[in-house]
Amino acid sequence: MNNQPPRVPGTPKEELRAIRIIFGAIIVGVLLFGLIVNVINYMQGSLAPEAKEYAHFFLYAAAGLAAICLVIAMNGYNKGTTVAKETLISLPDKLNQYRLSLVRYIALCDVPALFSIVAFFVTGNYFLFIITVVMIAAMLLKAPTLKRVTDDLGLDWKQQQELE
Secondary structure: OOOOOOOOOOOHHHHHHHHHHHHHHHHHHHHHHHHHHHHHHHHHOOOOHHHHHHHHHHHHHHHHHHHHHHHHHHHHHHHHHHHHHHOOOOHHHHHHHHHHHHHHHHHHHHHHHHHHHHHHHHHOOOOHHHHHHHHHHHHHOOOOOHHHHHHHHOOOHHHHHHHO
16 A cells, blocks of 8 residues: 655745645645634623533643644644655655645644634633644644754755755
């Protein structure tokens, strides 16, 4: 069975641009969902006012989920980028491996962020947004900038020129 993700056609510069678009879309999606839920909560109140007495359980569950997902995401990202860095594969294959590692990382950070927003919608507890903000910050720390991609993949000067 082949563990390699399918290759995205295009130049390395186009592939990096596609990675940035995916990254931005996921971040914007979380932000918009949080904003919409906050506006609905402000206008109509929480979805289940009787759940307010259980708000601390939701907070602990969201914090635990965030901690677990963040550890798994960081380990997976580090392993994926290390594999891409240490193997002698072409730049498009390195970018493909990087994309796979980054999307997994973002997805694992996205889950607790969205869970916290839904828990806020149910309980109205604004402290749950702290977890959402922390997870968005964790995603932003891995933003696919040219310097980060170059460093994480250990690109030589020729490969860097292909990305610019």
